[in-house]
Amino acid sequence: MRYKSKLVTLLVAATALTAALSACGSASSNGNSANGGAPNDASPSVSAGSSSEAPSSSAPSGEKATISFIHWRGEDAKAFDAIIGKFERENPNITVETQVFPSDQYQSTAQAKLADGSVGDVFASFPGAQFASIAKAGLYADLSGAAFLSNFLPSLIEAGQRDGKQLAVPYQLVYNIPIYNADIFAKYGLEPPKDWNGFLAAAEKLKSEGLVPIAFPGADIGPGQFMNPMVMNNAPDPDIFAKLEAGETKLTDEWWVKTLSQFKELNDKGYFQKDALGTKDQGAGALFAQGKAAILATGSYQLAQNKKNNPELNQKLLAPITVSEDQAVYEGIHTTTFMLGVNAKSKHPEEAKKFIEFLSRKDIAGEYANATGQNVTVKDVEYTSDELKTVAEWTDKKTRFQPRFTITNAEIQKAVTSSIQAVLGGNSPEQAAREAQAIVDQQIGK
Amino acid sequence: MKPGKRLILFYLPGTVLYLALFVYPTLTGLYYSITDWDGLSPSYRYVGADNYARLAEDIVFRKSFANNLKFMLAVVLVQTAVSLALALQLTKKNKRTVALRALFFVPTVLSSVSVGFIWTFIYDPSLGALNGLLEKLGLGALTQNWLGDMDLAIFSVAAVQAWAHIGQMIVLYVAGLQAIPRELLEAARLDGGTRGQVFRKVTWPLLAPAAAIVVSYTTIQSFKAFDLVFTMTGGGPAYSTEILSTFIYGAAFTNGTFGFASAASVVFLALISLITYLQFRLLRADRVSY
C-alpha cells in the first residue's frame, strides 16, 4: 500500500534521527550567537545595542570547570563572545557556556533554572522585584568583600545590596530619560527646559512646526519608562514606593494624581503622537529615527539602535522637570541593571567569581561598552562613541535610581503603569488612581 | 473474544510516560494551590483555602475573567458565523473549492507567535496596514487605535483569533454539510422550498451536531489563547486584554506567586470542564439519525 510505505519510511527516518540525536546528546559547544532580550510592557527595558547574528565560535572544551552564564541580552552576544574568548585564554581550565533567554521570558525561565545550580553559575538579573525575589529564595552567593568590588563606582552598585550584603553587581548603567534630537532643538533655538512650563512651551513650539513633540510608546515600554522622570520631582522621597507598598501613602495622594494629570495634559495637548496607546517601541523609535519626532520617551539604551537606524542623528538626553525650577531636586533617572550574581547553588563559585572579576576590569568593561553601546558601572572606562560619552556626562548630575524598580511587588508595578495607560485612554486621573490603588490595597492585604 | 492480559503491555509505555510527565506534575501543580509557594524558594507554607478566597476578590482576576468571557463570545460568534457562511459556498467538490479551502486553511498552520507579529504590524496605528489601507480607500474616518483603545483592543485580538481558525472550522462545517444526504435536500427543493426554507428546515437541523462541535472547540480554544495575547498586547492597555491564561502566567512567573496561580488554574480547569460538559450534553441532545 502506498500509504503504508510512506508511513513506514517516516517512522524509520524519525527513529533514525532520534537515535542520532541521542548519540549527540547534549553536546555543549561554546557557541554564543546573537539573539536576545528586549523591553516589554512591565519589564525593565534594556534594549538593543548593536544587533546582528554572530557565528558560533567553538572553543576547545575545558578540562577543569565549565561554568554557565545566563542572561537576556542577545544583542551583546558578539561582544561577550570576544570577551569570553579572552577570559578562556587567560584561564585555560575554565570554559564559559552562555545561554540567552529573551527578556520577556527571562523572569520565568531564570527562576526555574537557577534553583538547581547546574545552570547560571553566573547569571544576570534585573534590579527591583526580580532581585528581591531571587534574594528571598537565597539564590545569590554573597559577594561582600570581594576584591573586584572596588572596580565599580560605589554609588552604582547599591542596587545589588540587601541587608548589608553585596549580592549582585550591576553591570550596565542606563538613564531612563527621554532622548532628544539635538539638531531639531538647535534649529528652533530650544534648550532642555528647566521647569514644567518651559517643557510645555518647548513642546508647543515643536508641535507648531509640524513635528511630533514626544514619541511615546504607550503600548509597551513608554509608561514604565517615562513615569520615572515624571514622578521624580513630584515625589522626591526616594522611598515613596516602598511607602506605597507599606500602606503609608496612596496613589490617590497628590503626588501621583499630579503625575497622572501631567501625563493627561501632554496627551490632551497633542504633544504625544496620535494613538500613543497603540504605539509600540518600534513605532515610536521609527518616528524619532525619521526625524518626525523631536523627543523619544524611552531611555539611553536606545541611543545606539537609533544611530543604527539613522546615522545622521545627533542625540542627547533630557528629563522633563515637572515642577518649578526652584523645587526641582533631581535632574534625571538612572538604573543600574544587568546585575551579575553568582548562583548560591553553583558548583564552581570560585570560577564564577573569576569571570565577574574579569568583566569588571576597566579595559574589558570598556570593550564591552564600546561594542554594545551600553554604559557600564565600572570605574575609569574609556568610551569611544558620542552616544556613550553623552551618557557618561550624566554621571555628574543629580540622578535618582529608577523609582519603578523600587516597587517589589510586580502586580503593584503593573497597576501603576496601567493607571498611566488608563489616563491616556481617557479616564480621569482621580479615577485611574483610585482603580490602581484598589489593586494595591488588595496586594498589600488591606 | 477476550483480549488477553497482554493488552496491559500495550498500555504500559504510553501510560507510564503520561503518568510520570503529565499527571504527576499536574497534581503537584494543583497541590500548590493550597500553599504560598513562590515557585522559587525551597520552602513554602500551607495556606488552606486562602488563595481561593483572595482569588474571588482579586480585581485583576475578575477583570481577566470578564475579558475572557467577552473574548470568548466575540470569537465564537464571529468564527462560527463566518465559517458557516463561507462553508456553505464551498461544499461542491471542484478544483476551485478545494483550492479556496486550502487557502483559507493556511492561517491555521502558522504559529500563533507569527500570527501575533503579523497582526501587531497590521494594527500599528502609524505604520500599520489597516489604518493605511482605510486612509487610501478614503475611509480615514474609520481608522482606530486597534490595540491601544481599551474598549476595542480585546475585540481586535478576538478578530485575529478568528482569522487564525476560521479555515479549520470551515473544514468541519464542509464535512458536516457534505454528510447531509442529497436526496433530502433535493426532495425539499422539489417540494417547492426556497433556499432559505431548505436551509432552515433541512440543512440546519442536520448540521447541528457539526455546529455544536465547532462551537465547543472554538470556546475551548478561546480560553487557551495565551500566545496571541502575549505576543500582541501583553494584557494591556490597562488590563483590557488580560485573560485567564495570561493572568495565570503573570501570577506564576512575573509576580512570583505560584501557589496563587495554581489556585487560578484550578478554577480555570473547573470552568473549562463545565463548559465542555455542557457542550457535550448539547451535542448529544442534537444527535439526529436519519
Added chain:
Amino acid sequence: MRGLGRIALAAYASVILLPLMLLVITTMKTTPEFYADPLGLPRRWDFSHYRELFDGQTMWRYFGNSAVVTLSTVALELLLAGMIAYGILRSGRKLGGFMFALFAAGLMVPSQVNMIPIYSLLRKLGWTNSLTGLVLVSAAVLLPLSVFMLSGFMRTLPKEMLEAGAIDGAGEATLLVRIVFPLCAPYLASTAAFLFVIVWNDLLFPILLVGGKDKLTLPLALLQFRGEFVTDYPMLLTGVVVSTVPMIVLFVFLQRYFISGALAGSLKG
C-alpha cells in the same frame, strides 16, 4: 444570491492573502525604505534581510532542531498513542472507558499548571536543556489529544476484521500491526500532520526546557528576534516568513492530511 456568495469568498480570500502578501513585501524592503513608506511596493526587491538572517550557521541549526524534535515527537506519539488507543479498543467497557477518560481529562489542563512541576522533575532527572527531554515531555503532553483522536478513528474500524483475526489465533500485537495499522494508515497520517503543526509551532515547552543557543527551535528563535530587532520591523518579519515557510510548503504538498487531521482532531470522539 449566487453573487453574494462569490463576493464573500473573494472578500475573505483577500483577508487571508493581503496580510500574507504584505508580510512578504515588507521583508523585501530595506529598513529605511520601510519606515519611509510602510505600505508601498519596494523599489527594488531587496534580500538583505534574508541574508542577514542566514549569516552564520544558526538559522539552519534552528531548522534542524525543530525538524528533529518534531519528527521524533510525532513518531513517538503515534507509536505510544496508537498502542493505547488499540488497548482501549480491545478492552472491556470498564477498563477501556477508564483509560479513555484518563487521557481525555488531560485535554483540559492548562499548561501553566504543570509547567514548573514538569521542569522540576526533569531537573531531578538531569534532562533540562536536552532535546530528548523536550521530545519526551511534548510526547507526554500530547497523549490526551492523540489518544482521543486515534481511539475515535479506531472505533470506526470494522469489528469483524479484528474478530476474524482473533479467531484465527492472531495475538494482539499481530492484530495491531497487520490489521489495524494498515487500515488506519491514512488516519495515522492525518494525526501525524495535525501533531506536526502543533509540535513545530510549540513555544511553551521549548522555552522552558531548552536553553542553549544551539538548541533553540524556530518559534523560540523568532521570539528572540523580537528582542533583537525591536526597532526593525522588516527584519523581524523576515524571521516570521522564514519560520512559517516550511509549514506552508509542507502544507501545500500534504494538504489532504493536514485538513483531514484537523477535521478529525475536532470531530472524532
